[in-house]
Amino acid sequence: MHEYYAYEGACLYPFGAGCRLPKEAVPVEHPFSPLVILFARGGRVGRGIFAIQSEAELFEPEVPSVLLQPVSMSQALPCLPEPVRAILQQEGACALNTAFSRCYAVLKRFLNPPKRPRIVLVGLGDVGGTVLIGLKLLGTELDSIGIFDPNEAQCARYEMELNQVLPPADIPLPPVYRCNESALFDCDALLFTASRGVPPLTEKTGDVRMVQFEANRAMLSHYAKKARDCGFSGLFAQISDPVDPLARAVFLDSNQDERGNFDRNGLLPEQVQGYGLGVMHARAQYYAKKAGLDADAIRAYGPHGTGLIVANAPGAEYDDALSKTLTEQAATANLRVRELGFKPYLAPGLSSACVSVLKTLRGEWHDGAVPMGGAYFGCRSRFTPNGPMLWREPILPALAARLDAAHSTLKEFLP
């Protein structure tokens, strides 16, 4: 096997045994940027595509306390050839797991992201309707927004009403169209807000998010299989509850063959992202501002709901007691709205979903749940031409321990 290959304007470097090359790859003598380091790892747990800036990141364990901290270069084992290391240090690289059959289709999307993304929104309930209004007004770069819900009248209503909205500036707003179920995955990002039933305001159910798991997983499985059958290479944005376990379920169900075997012929883990942390961050900032705290220093991690972690600051300023108070306030803010007699869906639809998905497609930092060692873990990340990148910064050990504990709990939730 040659060492380097040109493919779609990028340089592929197979690293280790078992890497699969696309048939269009052409051998070249020297590596160049953009560089894609190929590896082949089986299993249901590892990542599929991610941006790296050092060799050590290829090998690090997938737990939050490690991934969210800057990598120490002294930990790096010099395994890569010198020219590859030089490019990696200067420009970063993409790490691509060729054990996933559609890895090259997904790689192409990261190398050449669509300038005018096409979005499809599934579910036009309270959350979905709010997301749609936000996307219509804020998503001026979108090519179009497809909508789908089994409630035909709801689809007809939103198609009419939202195509009757005037643009606030000279930039036209994206058209909204009714999407057939057969064409749902003919898009760059599918936003899923459908639910089989949010508990009514009068019902005392405990966590209103977790009680929806079984019913929503069964409903989602149908869409996860559709994504697999269509060879979908875009983003599956999971918004309905419970966001984080359902994001993992979408990934797993899309990778199952007819006998239920995990075959890696479905979505890469990074094609699925859970969108529930945005509103938790916004709620924590709301309470922090009221208490006169620095809202910009606030960080939110982990699940959207029970297990959420809010920190007043990630580094030396971290205050455990204050952070736990902010966590409690953010995690129960939905109940404060419910106590007033309203279902809380405006801030969630706009912060968790609309703004966070638009930021994702724009390659900006945003809050969301990303694949990490067998669970979807909420943190700050962004899409880059080298693949998804995590926000890394120094984290105080006390906080890091809480993140690892929350991650372990999330991992235990799904088989």
Ligand SMILES: NC(=O)c1ccc[n+]([C@@H]2O[C@H](COP(=O)([O-])OP(=O)(O)OC[C@H]3O[C@@H](n4cnc5c(N)ncnc54)[C@H](O)[C@@H]3O)[C@@H](O)[C@H]2O)c1
């Ligand atoms: N991510 C977040 O930050 C966040 C915040 C609040 C709520 N949520 C969750 O969002 C979800 C939606 O909440 P809501 O208040 O809009 O619920 P809703 O009951 O108002 O709407 C649900 C919609 O799903 C549709 N639907 C039902 N079955 C479907 C199917 N098989 N395919 C497509 N659509 C189907 C229904 O027709 C309905 O329009 C819930 O799970 C809720 O807990 C998420």
